Amino acid sequence: MTPQPDTPGSPLDHAPDACTVGVDFGTLSARAVVVRVRDGAELxxxxxxxxxGVIDRKLPGSDTPLPPDWALQDPRDWREALRTAVPDALAAAGVDPARVIAIGTDFTSCTVLPTTADGVPLAEQPAWADRPHAWPKLWKHHAAQDQADRVNALAH
Known part of the structure; x- marks a missing residue:
C-alpha cells in the first residue's frame, strides 16, 4: 500500500500541503502550474x-542572417521565463515556496541545447554567439529537410 500524505507516520506526514511545480517550455512562452500533491488540485x-520567441531571421544581438527554414530559440528566454513564471504561479496559488517538494520541466519536441563541458550554452559564448548551430533548434527548424528526406527514403 502506498503511503498517503495524511497517514500518521507516512514519509509525507510532515507535508500534507506539499505542492509540485510543472513548467512547460513551449514555442513562444513558458507556462508554470502549481499542483497540490495530495489531491492533484491545480492551485x-x-x-x-x-x-x-522564434528566431528565424537573424541571431539576437547580431546582424548574422539565418538561411531559409531555420527556427532557433534563445536559452536566456528559458531562464527568464523560469525566474518569472514560477514565482508568478506560486503567487497566483497563494503558496509559500517552502511547500514545493519537486519541479518538473518539459520542452517542445526534443530540443537540444549545445553547451560547454561545464554547462554554459554555446550561444552565450562570444566565440560562438554568431554561429547558428550554437543555438538550440526549435521543432519548426527544417533546414535539414533534404537530409531527413534522404534518410526516410532509405527506409522504404
Whole structure:
C-alpha cells in the first residue's frame, strides 16, 4: 500500500500541503502550474512570453542572417521565463515556496541545447554567439529537410 500524505507516520506526514511545480517550455512562452500533491488540485498558473520567441531571421544581438527554414530559440528566454513564471504561479496559488517538494520541466519536441563541458550554452559564448548551430533548434527548424528526406527514403 502506498503511503498517503495524511497517514500518521507516512514519509509525507510532515507535508500534507506539499505542492509540485510543472513548467512547460513551449514555442513562444513558458507556462508554470502549481499542483497540490495530495489531491492533484491545480492551485495556480502563470505564462511568460519569450523575449525573442522564434528566431528565424537573424541571431539576437547580431546582424548574422539565418538561411531559409531555420527556427532557433534563445536559452536566456528559458531562464527568464523560469525566474518569472514560477514565482508568478506560486503567487497566483497563494503558496509559500517552502511547500514545493519537486519541479518538473518539459520542452517542445526534443530540443537540444549545445553547451560547454561545464554547462554554459554555446550561444552565450562570444566565440560562438554568431554561429547558428550554437543555438538550440526549435521543432519548426527544417533546414535539414533534404537530409531527413534522404534518410526516410532509405527506409522504404
Amino acid at each position: 495556480g498558473s502563470a505564462v511568460h512570453p519569450y523575449r525573442n
